[in-house]
Amino acid sequence: xxxxxxxxxxxxxxxxxxxxxxxxxxxxxxxxxxxxxxxxxxxxxxxxxxxxxxxxxxxxxxxxxxxxxxxxxxxxxxxxxxxxxxxxxxxxxxxxxxxxxxxxxxxxxxxxxxxxxxxxxxxxxxxxxxxxxxxxxxxxxxxxxxxxxxxxxxxxxxxxxxxxxxxxxxxxxxxxxxxxxxxxxxxxxxxxxxxxxxxxxxxxxxxxxxxxxxxxxxxxxxxxxxxxxxxxxxxxxxxxxxxxxxxxxxxxxxxxxxxxxxxxxxxxxxxxxxxxxxxxxxxxxxxxxxxxxxxxxxxxxxxxxxxxxxxxxxxxxxxxxxxxxxxxxxxxxxxxxxxxxxxxxxxxxxxxxxxxxxxxxxxxxxxxxxxxxxxxxxxxxxxxxxxxxxxxxxxxxxxxxxxxxxxxxxxxxxxxxxxxxxxxxxxxxxxxxxxxxxxxxxxx
Amino acid sequence: xxxxxxxxxxxxxxxxxxxxxxxxxxxxxxxxxxxxxxxxxxxxxxxxxxxxxxxxxxxxxxxxxxxxxxxxxxxxxxxxxxxxxxxxxxxxxxxxxxxxxxxxxxxxxxxxxxxxxxxxxxxxxxxxxxxxxxxxxxxxxxxxxxxxxxxxxxxxx
Numbered sequence: 001x002x003x004x005x006x007x008x009x010x011x012x013x014x015x016x017x018x019x020x021x022x023x024x025x026x027x028x029x030x031x032x033x034x035x036x037x038x039x040x041x042x043x044x045x046x047x048x049x050x051x052x053x054x055x056x057x058x059x060x061x062x063x064x065x066x067x068x069x070x071x072x073x074x075x076x077x078x079x080x081x082x083x084x085x086x087x088x089x090x091x092x093x094x095x096x097x098x099x100x101x102x103x104x105x106x107x108x109x110x111x112x113x114x115x116x117x118x119x120x121x122x123x124x125x126x127x128x129x130x131x132x133x134x135x136x137x138x139x140x141x142x143x144x145x146x147x148x149x150x151x152x153x154x155x156x157x158x159x160x161x162x163x164x165x166x167x168x169x170x171x172x173x174x175x176x177x178x179x180x181x182x183x184x185x186x187x188x189x190x191x192x193x194x195x196x197x198x199x200x201x202x203x204x205x206x207x208x209x210x211x212x213x214x215x216x217x218x219x220x221x222x223x224x225x226x227x228x229x230x231x232x233x234x235x236x237x238x239x240x241x242x243x244x245x246x247x248x249x250x251x252x253x254x255x256x257x258x259x260x261x262x263x264x265x266x267x268x269x270x271x272x273x274x275x276x277x278x279x280x281x282x283x284x285x286x287x288x289x290x291x292x293x294x295x296x297x298x299x300x301x302x303x304x305x306x307x308x309x310x311x312x313x314x315x316x317x318x319x320x321x322x323x324x325x326x327x328x329x330x331x332x333x334x335x336x337x338x339x340x341x342x343x344x345x346x347x348x349x350x351x352x353x354x355x356x357x358x359x360x361x362x363x364x365x366x367x368x369x370x371x372x373x374x375x376x377x378x379x380x381x382x383x384x385x386x387x388x389x390x391x392x393x394x395x396x397x398x399x400x401x402x403x404x405x406x407x408x409x410x411x412x413x414x415x416x417x418x419x420x421x422x423x424x425x426x427x428x429x430x431x432x433x434x435x436x437x438x439x440x441x442x443x444x
Numbered sequence: 445x446x447x448x449x450x451x452x453x454x455x456x457x458x459x460x461x462x463x464x465x466x467x468x469x470x471x472x473x474x475x476x477x478x479x480x481x482x483x484x485x486x487x488x489x490x491x492x493x494x495x496x497x498x499x500x501x502x503x504x505x506x507x508x509x510x511x512x513x514x515x516x517x518x519x520x521x522x523x524x525x526x527x528x529x530x531x532x533x534x535x536x537x538x539x540x541x542x543x544x545x546x547x548x549x550x551x552x553x554x555x556x557x558x559x560x561x562x563x564x565x566x567x568x569x570x571x572x573x574x575x576x577x578x579x580x581x582x583x584x585x586x587x588x589x590x591x592x593x594x595x596x597x598x599x600x601x
Contacts, residue, residue, distance in 0.1 A: 162463075
């Protein structure tokens with residue numbers, strides 16, 4: 001581990017890391033130039049061979065996704081970049097966009113060439129105002145330098161990159177919700193198939209990729225497949241469908257640690273290492289009671305599950321939904337899991353888009369039941385009721401269009417399974433942790 | 445001449461070349477109007493629709509989905525201040541910070557201070573969890589906010 005050198009974050013924190021001038025001095029846009037000299041299909045194969053899996057949460061192999069585009073399509077084909085980063089506790093994309101925008105833009109340019117797209121839309125959550133200003137400036141620099149626009153480097157390749165701001169809605173991070181929102185509609189996810197690669201933005205073939213994925217594409221062009229595969233976790237030999245978890249990953253650390261932040265490490269680090277070696281340990285000398293492995297929709301790891309590797313398979317072995325965004329939130333042993341779970345439930349009740357009844361009603365009732373428990377009025381049967389409602393909503397039980405609902409259900413299922421005695425004790429003793437600020441937030 | 449100035453109309457029209465159709469300009473147009481006027485009136489919705497060759501109901505449908513956009517009854521103050529209430533901030537005092545700031549301004553979340561300067565709101569995760577608790581002033585994040593820092597920030601607005 002001591003030999004590991006960050007690449008994605010290598011320029012972060014350096015003077016004027018956002019400017020085109022310093023980026024080029026560090027060898028920037030050489031990868032794009034190299035890609036322009038290659039046939040698009042060769043770039044696709046390179047990314048496919050690297051084993052790169054999407055960094056947005058689902059971990060779908062990026063190169064494979066690109067091959068789903070129709071062959072010999074007359075165009076237009078679109079690249080939609082998902083920069084709606086809204087999963088609670090996740091901020092790695094923000095750091096990339098704010099500190100090293102050209103790394104992201106170069107990845108976008110390379111990817112557009114690979115998928116034969118002349119237009120990329122970068123859908124940016126509204127809250128990232130600083131990212132917006134930094135990226136817009138970087139895009140303007142690229143046009144002025146002839147890196148974007150018509151006939152780039154005399155290659156005959158044209159590229160336009162458009163920044164599009166969202167309006168504070170979590171559902172826009174779902175790829176078809178994002179597409180609907182970009183089209184000027186309410187962000188109601190679409191029924192799939194057709195998948196976006198066949199019919200996406202403006203009813204044209206579309207690839208939706210994450211910001212960190214774009215940065216990885218740029219690094220793969222520069223450093224090659226062997227470099228990327230020298231890090232991470234190879235496929236599980238017992239699982240023929242596992243493509244492995246290769247490459248560097250940005251891990252976010254937040255919550256009850258001494259030093260919250262974002263670190264780049266090879267895939268497969270454990271929560272315990274993140275907390276102790278990179279997060280400065282649990283704050284106030286306390287112990288961790290639970291850790292959220294990758295955004296709250298992944299569920300919880302209990303204190304005895306902190307040595308599981310955080311690769312694409314690790315958290316699933318402990319019953320979590322997956323690795324998600326690899327953003328860990330540490331919860332100390334003085335915190336009530338009832339309060340934590342209530343916070344998660346309130347988030348999803350607020351962010352459910354309302355299109356599918358099991359999600360709209362399920363998230364709302366879960367929120368209400370947990371609010372009642374926090375008022376000291378819980379009943380023993382509430383726990384089974386919560387599990388039953390959570391078990392009925394999502395793509396996995398087959399009752400909703402998108403995965404928001406599975407993500408809303410997962411922390412409920414995990415918490416009640418792993419921390420049931422604490423919930424039972426809370427209800428039995430009539431404990432009450434509701435605060436006066438809760439009433440203030442009910443106004444909405 | 446309606447409620448949208450010619451300048452605002454030009455800013456909206458300047459978005460057209462970026463997209464293959466005008467409907468995609470709904471969000472950019474709503475942002476432009478709300479930034480300038482602090483809310484989006486029904487008349488503004490009609491005028492946006494006319495510019496984008498849509499039915500006003502289509503614009504309103506999109507607008508009402510995003511609670512971000514406010515109508516006549518919920519006009520925004522000069523600044524919008526959001527306090528994050530999601531998990532990483534909640535664990536480090538975000539909710540108490542929200543309460544403190546609301547009490548300071550004598551408002552509930554969603555309301556505007558009597559001097560019209562600040563609309564207080566709560567937000568779901570602002571993506572600045574490395575600086576929890578954090579707040580957003582208009583669209584600029586401020587991190588590691590204590591009640592004292594919050595007071596100073598409010599004073600500076």
